[in-house]
Amino acid sequence: MAPKYHPTPLSGGDRRALSKELGKARAMANILATRSAEMRAKGEALIQQADKLLCESWNERMWSDGEPIDPSPTIDQAVNGGFAWLEIRCEGCRTPGDVDLAAMKNPRATFVHDLASRLRCRKCTTAGRRPSATLLQLAGQPRHSPTKA
Numbered sequence: 001m002a003p004k005y006h007p008t009p010l011s012g013g014d015r016r017a018l019s020k021e022l023g024k025a026r027a028m029a030n031i032l033a034t035r036s037a038e039m040r041a042k043g044e045a046l047i048q049q050a051d052k053l054l055c056e057s058w059n060e061r062m063w064s065d066g067e068p069i070d071p072s073p074t075i076d077q078a079v080n081g082g083f084a085w086l087e088i089r090c091e092g093c094r095t096p097g098d099v100d101l102a103a104m105k106n107p108r109a110t111f112v113h114d115l116a117s118r119l120r121c122r123k124c125t126t127a128g129r130r131p132s133a134t135l136l137q138l139a140g141q142p143r144h145s146p147t148k149a
């Protein structure tokens with residue numbers, strides 16, 4: 001794109017004033033962009049804290065009562081909050097497992113509780129059974145051998 005054209009004023013005073021205004025506007029553009037970037041970084045840090053708290057809250061509910069599993073964080077919120085692993089237990093064979101949320105093919109906006117019916121234990125699937133999984137906790141690290149989602 002060609003630079004914007006400002007018609008040159010006839011008087012010297014007006015030319016100086018225009019040049020001053022243009023300089024101010026250009027400096028302002030940079031200041032505002034920097035401020036926007038700073039504000040966005042602060043906002044993202046706050047969102048990350050909010051996501052972490054949401055995961056911790058869900059974990060407390062799962063630990064204390066184990067229900068309701070809905071509402072729960074989304075995959076994106078869990079990963080962003082530092083809880084990229086979901087601990088589950090197969091209802092068929094009671095085998096515990098960890099699901100790597102970051103590696104899941106589901107849309108990032110999928111709620112963690114919606115995964116319950118979709119997660120299958122490898123052992124039981126091999127045996128031709130499809131028991132559901134109980135969701136236990138969100139975690140920062142896997143505790144068991146990873147479960148194929």
Ligand SMILES: [Zn+2]
Nearest residue numbers: 090093121124
């Ligand atoms: Zn199983």
